[in-house]
Structure formats: C-alpha cells, structure tokens
Amino acid sequence: MTIQQSSPRRNAPRRVEKETAATAVYHALKRDIVRGVLEPGHKLLIDQIAERYSAGTNPVREALNRLSSERLVDREDLRGFFVPPISLEDFRDIVNTRCWVEGKALAESIRNRTEAWEDAVIIATHRLQNTPIHYYEHTEPGMPVPDNSLWEERHRIFHRALIANCGSRHLLRFAGELMLLGERYRFISMANSYPRRRSGEEHQAIVDAALAGDIDRAVAALQNQYRLTLTIYEETMSGA
Amino acid sequence: MTIQQSSPRRNAPRRVEKETAATAVYHALKRDIVRGVLEPGHKLLIDQIAERYSAGTNPVREALNRLSSERLVDREDLRGFFVPPISLEDFRDIVNTRCWVEGKALAESIRNRTEAWEDAVIIATHRLQNTPIHYYEHTEPGMPVPDNSLWEERHRIFHRALIANCGSRHLLRFAGELMLLGERYRFISMANSYPRRRSGEEHQAIVDAALAGDIDRAVAALQNQYRLTLTIYEETMSGA
DNA sequence: GCAATACGGATCATACATTATTCACGCGTT
DNA sequence: AACGCGTGAATAATGTATGATCCGTATTGC
Known part of the structure; x- marks a missing residue:
C-alpha cells in the first residue's frame, strides 16, 4: 500500500486525487x-x-x-x-443481516487464506488493541463526548481486514454499508454501551479462531459480538 | 400489483405519485x-x-x-x-454473491413461511409459466430483438416473491441490486442463452421444494439455476 | 365548524460562469 | 528519424444563480 517505488518520476502532478x-x-x-x-x-x-x-x-x-x-x-x-429515523426493528435487521453477510465473508476469507491476508489481520489487530478507548461514566448532557475517532477508524479497518480476503467485491460493499448503518446506532447509544464491553477479548477471540483456520468458531465469535451489541442496545432502550 | 380495490376513494388527488x-x-x-x-x-x-x-x-x-x-x-x-465495463470476472462475482445472498434469503423465507407467502409464490409462478418467451434462432445484426419485457417483469417478480418473506429489508435490497447487475449480463448474451434453457422446469423445481419446506433442496435448485447461467455465459464468451 | 383559497417556503429545472481535463500539435532531445 | 515532453485550444464537468412549480399551512368566508 505504501510502496512508492513503482512510480520513479518524482514530480508526477497527474492524478492529484483532487476532491470536488x-x-x-x-x-x-x-x-x-x-x-x-x-x-x-x-x-x-x-x-x-x-x-x-x-x-x-x-x-x-x-x-x-x-x-x-x-x-x-x-x-x-x-x-x-x-435523516433516517431509528428503531429497534431497523437495528435488529441491520445486525441480523450483518451477521449473515460478514459471517459468509469471513468464512470465505478464511477458506482462501494467504500469508498476506494473515499479516494484514495481525497488523490491524495489533493497532486496534493498542488504541485506548476513552470512556465516560457519567452521561451528563453538558459534558463533551470523548473523541474515539482513532479507535473507530482502526475498528473499521480491523473488521474490513478480516473479511477482505473473501474474494467478492459486492459482499465487501454490502458489509461496508451495513457497518456504517450499524455504527450509527452505536454512536447514538454510545454512552451506555462502551463501558460494558470487553471488546479487546472479543476481537482477539475472532482473530485467534480465524488464524487457526477454524471457520465455525471464528464466524460464531464474530456473530456473537454483533448480537451482544444488539442485546445491549435493547437493554438500553428498555432500561432508559 | 394490478389490484385497484384497496383505494376506495376515486378522486384522491393526494399522493399522486408524481414522478420528478x-x-x-x-x-x-x-x-x-x-x-x-x-x-x-x-x-x-x-x-x-x-x-x-x-x-x-x-x-x-x-x-x-x-x-x-x-x-x-x-x-x-x-x-x-x-457505463460499467463487463468482464467474466465481474460476472462470476455477481453470480456467486447472488447465490449466497438469495440462497440465504430463500432459506429464511421458507423458514418463516406463511400461507400468504405461499399464495404469492404460487401466483407469481403461475403467471411466469404462462408467459411465453419469444426466442430467435438466427442472430442477424439487422433483426429486431424480440420483446420479452413482460416475461422479464414477471421473472423479476417471481424471484422476488420467493425471497420476500425473509424478513430482512437489507437482504432484499442487496438481492435486488445483484439481480439488476446480473440481468444486464443476461441481456448482453441473450441471443445465445435463451434457447438453451429449460427455465420453466428449473423454476418449478425451486417452487416445489420451497412449498414442500425443503430448504436445502430449494436453495440448491436456485443456486443451480444461477450457476448454469454463468456456465452458459462462459461458453458463449469462449465459443464466440 | 368546515371548506375553499391564498400565502409562504422549499424543491425542481434551466441558463450561465468557472474550472479541470483531454487531445493534438509542435518543439526539443536522443 | 523517432520518441518524449511541454504548450494550448477545445471539450466537458462542476459550481452558481435565478425563475417556475409544487406542497403544507393558515386564514378567511360561508
């Protein structure tokens, strides 16, 4: 990704990737x-x-x-x-569909596993595990929301790395869309959901199974994580 | 689709569904x-x-x-x-992803089966089976392409009816997108693919298994149909 | 109290100005 | 002589502004 050697010309102003x-x-x-x-x-x-x-x-x-x-x-x-309204029903659909889509993508990724993919997964995991999450216990309206954007980005990269080897462009696209839709719910209920998780262990369980080539265990661990998110959200909604 | 009875008020100018x-x-x-x-x-x-x-x-x-x-x-x-370019690789991805997405959706549809869903499937099947396909043997450049738009529409409705009961809005959306992408390839290679199919029997096999509640057989029949389309396309590309 | 109508606001469509890209031509170099 | 590089005009996309159309709301008349 970061290799620069293939373009020997130093001043190549072509393709500046300017954003409209x-x-x-x-x-x-x-x-x-x-x-x-x-x-x-x-x-x-x-x-x-x-x-x-x-x-x-x-x-x-x-x-x-x-x-x-x-x-x-x-x-x-x-x-x-x-802005799309939110509902428990909608979130259930997102989580369930995501379990199916990413479960399949992860299974295929493992089935097609290569050394390069394993390396990428290990790196993404390492970076995610070394990025602290800034929690906040008291959810007062006036308090500023802690900035976890670095963790969020690495979390996205982590999940994408896991399924990146599935071989299907469209499956990756669907997974990406669902991830965004789900992230929105996580942000909205962030105050209550963050502190109760053991994300690090959950992620590690997925990676361990994936690198061991155990498809069933990896998929189950992945889906468990998503389903737990749903459970927490359901409790948040009923408890508040 | 064509039922009009559900809107008793005749002059209801509200919600004219005017298209921009x-x-x-x-x-x-x-x-x-x-x-x-x-x-x-x-x-x-x-x-x-x-x-x-x-x-x-x-x-x-x-x-x-x-x-x-x-x-x-x-x-x-x-x-x-x-207009997106076409390639065998792209088509393979579309077909494979579609097999999985629609396979999952069909399985869920059958698992949640209701009488209303079965009725809808039967009607859609009946209409599709009674719509003739206009083939053409000689693929001369000047000849007009036969109009199968009615069959195309009912074919879409048929496949949608099968998976409509899956319970996931997003899965249905993904299936719809993939169906369109796949349809494009079918249109492009239409001349050679239509005559060689026994679509009616293939569709009936899916329906029979679905209505019998046999998830595995229904999904296999569905995926076989899609994979056969891919095979024909591959032969078309290499044969031409 | 109900209905028809007028008003206000926002979206949709068209025309125009600006900016980036592409292709062709010509010059210079190898 | 052939190839590569830089320049410039034509082309097409993006951005801005204005007028037309349509929806929702409130007011007024019966």
Missing part, C-alpha cells in the same frame, strides 16, 4: 449522520446544509442523492431529504 | 443500462443524456449520482460518468 465539492459534502454528511450529529428524523434543508459545509446547493443535492442510494438518507420526491 | 424529472431519468437510464442499450464502457455525456431523455442537466446529474451508488454507473470525480 460534491464529494467533500458527501463525506462530511456521511460522517455527521453516522456520528449522530444530525439527528434521526431531522429534515435536511438544502440551504442549511449548503451553508453548513460552505458549498452550493447543487453539490449538496448530488451528495444527498448518492447517500440516498446507500440508505444513509431518506428521500421523497418533492418532499425533500431526511 | 430526476426520478424519470433515473428509471430510464437504469432500464437502458440493464438492457444493454447503452454499451458497456461507453461514456455518459451529461448533455447527450439530457437531450436523449428530454430533461435538464441537473436532474441527469442527480440520476447519475444515485445510480453510481448502486454500481450501475461508474463515476470519477472531474472525469464524468461511464
């Missing part, structure tokens, strides 16, 4: 929706979004249209765009 | 890409598309942005939109 405004708004909106900054059910007014991200109305509309196909925003003709 | 230009272009483009009218790899020029479908450039861009999230068009920042 529409793409910038797309990423910004995606992040803010997943992180719960934009509240579920809230209407997304074009002009407000445009001002918020310092862009025009046109790129905003393009970004919203892209997101609508990924179910990260709801769209209704002539009525506008909305 | 962007949505109209979206559907038209989707159809033409799936049917192969727009050739794989071809560049989609905004102005041309706008003129083709009698719309402005803005709705065209919105439609293209929606389709890009469904992988029905490729998008590159500052370079424009393209």
